Amino acid sequence: MRTTLMIGSGVNYYSGIPGLGEITEQIIHAKNVGRHPDSNYYLNGYLGYRNLAYLNGHIKTNQKLIERICFYVQEFYKTINHEHVTNYEDFYYVLKQIEDSYRLEYENPVTYNLIKDIQRDCGFDEVKLRSAVTESLKFIECIVWQMLDKPIKVDAQFNIVKGLVTQLDLQNILSLNHDLVLESNLQRTGVDYFDGFGKKNLNVAEWLGFSDFKGDKIKICKLHGAIDWFSVRIKKHKEYNKIVKLPRNFYPESVCDLDDKIEMTNQTTPILLIGTFNKMLEYLNNIFELLYEEFKRTLKVTDLLIVSGYGFGDKGINSRLSFWLNKRKAHKMIIIHPDKKALLKQARGHFHKYIMSYNCIHPQVCFIEKKFENVTVEEIKDTA
Incomplete structure (x- = not known):
């Protein structure tokens, strides 16, 4: 029975990796962050940089725009009577829609009124708004990158991987995380893995892809990129x-x-994939298309799928999980989460309606109500 583990950000809170709320707070308040002449934004002290006061006008403009975007998102969810905690992924998605419309990449005529409202409410002309949108996207990318790039002191939640390999034929790990906690653990515990990178023509590891992968190591596919x-x-x-x-x-x-x-x-x-529904479009572009195709190929040969740390909010991921669950190959999806009720409430769309809700649970889906770091191989085997 071939086993695949899929992990989201929740599994790495144990390692002190900041969560959605903490990163959102930093982006909203922009505490101890400044812009550098290289066009990046840096948390004070990151890579040895200090804030440069003469560039802080960019920070204030970004904050003004993001604050307004936050207001619009909150008003939207109030209007449709849906409980939702607004976060930086929402900000990024809305900003990306505006930028894509300006660039005629994925233009959305509905953004016209939004653009006009922002110009009126923030006092921006079109030139300033275009610049502020681009700067705010870069600002979010930089904060996410640097807050996740911290020394890893604890990675023991992944000690279970060795046991899963020997006892449940774990072959693949699908990760939605940008951080390096998983890799830290596998290197420390001596588990060989291949993540699509290797040294070939350069002094640094370069992207090789999975087409020549022999299956002699654990395969790691990081669908949303890495820091x-x-x-x-x-x-x-x-x-x-x-x-x-x-x-x-x-x-x-x-x-x-x-x-x-x-x-x-x-x-x-x-290279990080940030946002909400813009991810659906990015799964058709560049390296994210290759990673998404590998995700689909991996599910195709998976019998047992173990999921932890994922809130079932990514429509592109959910659609493939739904497809897999209804194939004959699917034996079972085991979801490891400390609060089943909260997770059922959090899951979205078709997945919430037909796969896991208060009213129905797909027959192939079962739960272990524990934190990932507390679960054992034996418990997973008993559930499988």
Whole structure:
């Protein structure tokens, strides 16, 4: 029986990784954060940077815009009578819709009134609003990246992986997390894994993909990117782009110091998939399309799926889980969560209606009401 583990951010609260609420508070209040001439925003002290007061006008503009977006999101959920705790993923989604409309990437005519309301309420002309939207998206990306990039002192919640490999044939880990807690544990405990990266033509690990993966190690597929993934420009015979892993606490603009074949970074922030429903569109683009396809392939060969730390709010993920549950291959989905009732309330859309709700639970779905760090292999085996 082939087993796959799927994890979300909830499993890493045990390691002190900030959650949705804490990151949202930092983004709203912008405490001890400043903009740097490299166009990034830095938490004071990150990579040795200190705040530069003369650039703090950007911070105030971002805060003004994000505060207004927060108000609109809250009013929307009040209007449709739905209980929802507004967070930075909501802010990012709305801002991304505005930016995509400006760029004619995924234009949405409904944003017209929103744009006009923001201009009126914030006192922005069109030029200032365009700039503020781009800056605010970058601001959110930087804060998420840096708050998740912290020294990992505790990773023992993943000690269970070794037992799952030997006793339940765990072959794959699907991660929705940007942080590096899982990798820290597997390296510490000596579990071999392949995450699509390896050293080939460069001095740093580069994206190779999963097409040549032999299945001789645990496969890790990080669907939403990671804080150490960066897009770089390679100059060797001809110019081309590549995604590489950079060491922690390394300034991205100095990437050419690691390998003289690397000319520069294409963007100074990591490759992270942030937001809500914009993720559905991003699953059709660039590396996220490859990762999403690997996610689908992994589910196709999975008999037992263990899920923990995920709130069932990503429509792109939920749709594939629903599809898998209704295939003959699916033996069971075991959800590890300390509060089943809260999770049922949190799950959204079709998944909430037909897979897990107060009124019905899919016959292939069962729960272990514990925190991930407290569950044992034996409990999972008994439930499977």
